Amino acid sequence: MFSKAIAAILALPFVAQFVSAQTCTRTYTAQAGDICDSISAANNVSTYQLAVVNVGIIDDACDNLVIGQSYCLGWQGQDCTTTYVVKQYDYCDLISAAAGINDTILYANNPQINEDCSNIYIGEVLCTAGAVQVPPAPSGTTPATSIPATATPANPDDGLPWCDEYDE
Secondary structure, X not given: OHHHHHHHHHHHHHHHHHHHOOOEEEEEEOOOOOOHHHHHHHHOOOHHHXXXXXXXXXXXXXXXXXXXXXXXXXXXXXXOOOEXXXXXXXXXXXXXXXXXXXXXXXXXXXXXXXXXXXXXXXXXXXXXXXXXOOOOOOOOOOOOOOOOOOOOEOOOOOOOOOOOOOOO
């Protein structure tokens, strides 16, 4: 037991070095008026990827961007640059079909999307690459699956844009 604890303690600096040794392939310098989704859309980086490569720097609400600060957009070998900006009435099957990918790849590249795809929102930027290219969520964290309070759901009718209720 003691030897396992010692081994874990000795390995810790190497694990920490590995995590912090990611090579940033692209950066962006924040400007006045930026929000995470606008940075993502302008630079072909998914909203999820921007959050993951800046974990501990950009908060969950993305309300702590600092004008003039440089933010990483992707890591070497884990940098999705094929993206799609969610529009009103979008749903996952439609996005997958438009990108020519299957739902499995869409969900793997965008692990923040819930099982029934009811939590995508207008302006969210998704990775639509044909292979898994985004970094995994850092250990001990879970991708946010709720729609930001200031965002509008892409499909408030639970994925059925043609089934709006009709009042008589």
